[in-house]
Amino acid sequence: MKQTHPTAAPISPLPTAELMTELQSYGVRLADPDAGAQSRRGGAGPSDHKAMTLDGMTIMVPVHTAPAAQSPFEIAQVPSGATRILRDGLPLAEVSFPRRPRFYDLVSTDGVPYWKIATLHGRDVLATTVLQECVRYQSRAKTCQFCAIGQSLAAGRTIARKTPQQLAEVAKAAVALDGVTHMVMTTGTPPGKDRGCAVLAESAAAVKAAVDLPIQVQCEPPDDDAWFARMKEAGADSLGMHLEAVTPEVRARIMPGKAQVPIERYLSAFEAAVPVFGKGQVSTYILAGLGDTREAILAMCEALLARGVYPFVVPFVPISGTPLEHHPAPQPAFMKSVLQPLADMVRAAGLRATDIKAGCGKCGACSALSTYERGIG
Numbered sequence: 001m002k003q004t005h006p007t008a009a010p011i012s013p014l015p016t017a018e019l020m021t022e023l024q025s026y027g028v029r030l031a032d033p034d035a036g037a038q039s040r041r042g043g044a045g046p047s048d049h050k051a052m053t054l055d056g057m058t059i060m061v062p063v064h065t066a067p068a069a070q071s072p073f074e075i076a077q078v079p080s081g082a083t084r085i086l087r088d089g090l091p092l093a094e095v096s097f098p099r100r101p102r103f104y105d106l107v108s109t110d111g112v113p114y115w116k117i118a119t120l121h122g123r124d125v126l127a128t129t130v131l132q133e134c135v136r137y138q139s140r141a142k143t144c145q146f147c148a149i150g151q152s153l154a155a156g157r158t159i160a161r162k163t164p165q166q167l168a169e170v171a172k173a174a175v176a177l178d179g180v181t182h183m184v185m186t187t188g189t190p191p192g193k194d195r196g197c198a199v200l201a202e203s204a205a206a207v208k209a210a211v212d213l214p215i216q217v218q219c220e221p222p223d224d225d226a227w228f229a230r231m232k233e234a235g236a237d238s239l240g241m242h243l244e245a246v247t248p249e250v251r252a253r254i255m256p257g258k259a260q261v262p263i264e265r266y267l268s269a270f271e272a273a274v275p276v277f278g279k280g281q282v283s284t285y286i287l288a289g290l291g292d293t294r295e296a297i298l299a300m301c302e303a304l305l306a307r308g309v310y311p312f313v314v315p316f317v318p319i320s321g322t323p324l325e326h327h328p329a330p331q332p333a334f335m336k337s338v339l340q341p342l343a344d345m346v347r348a349a350g351l352r353a354t355d356i357k358a359g360c361g362k363c364g365a366c367s368a369l370s371t372y373e374r375g376i377g
């Protein structure tokens, strides 16, 4: 009897939030590491990931992490030429990769390749780290243990400071050539009390002067809440202030420097920022899997939602080269136990990822949260 090649067998039902959750927890092995657009290694935000599109949704899936090497998921090309995700050798879904953005081939007027200034995240998000250096990255004692902001700089894959002019040039090209629909501007935290708000404001203003592109700025709470209105007036449409972890013990262990800013200050900053940017336009990023319990994460999310803040909970990814590279990724069952009730809470609070003007919550590629919100899974 002729045996059917396992990768040619019928595909199982469409991907669901649960499949996304499993992929993001376990990662995936790549038969061809060069498939699709270049993956990111190091840097702020999603790293050691690759963007993949399943069932019309583009998600970031770990590919270079230690757990990914042991993952039950593999991506392989089938004899027909299609690319499929296999689980334990059995096909689950077709997958495609966003193509390499055209703007990556351009160089700024001052001679810097555009891909060193900003990168494509997910399918249509332009992302940049305006200041690639961080006051919290100076010593291992203060470093956020999950962060790789210095790695891409040390490897020459980015530049230390992106000027407003450079960002404006890249944003204009990325809209024209690759159809990006929003932009994320994060920053390493500089020594000043504004925590980077001034540089984000001037960067947003320059981009807005060049192209009509919704922008999310991301920073720590500044010393003075007046910065929120200044950033908004400069052109920022939404704001992210990222808690990362929620309980004092986990914060002190995982991010000893940033933990010096108490949770209470984050909450007061959120209360000041929401009236400026609008309900649901201020968000935070919480990394599940670092030790916070499900109950602690959901309790914090409830407090955030009550303040009109969108709590974007993502699975922690152990990035190679960081102190947490051997820390386990969260189990899919844990992620589901957080994201499924959280999606109900978000809906009950009247917030929606799709209503966010710009930023991580809108992109949603690093978490299955928005898929649970839409009830797919």
Ligand code: SF4
Residues within 6 Å of the ligand: 045, 046, 060, 121, 122, 125, 127, 184, 359, 360, 361, 363, 364, 365, 366, 367
């Ligand atoms: S969710 Fe945020 S960090 Fe993740 S890919 Fe989208 S824009 Fe980038």
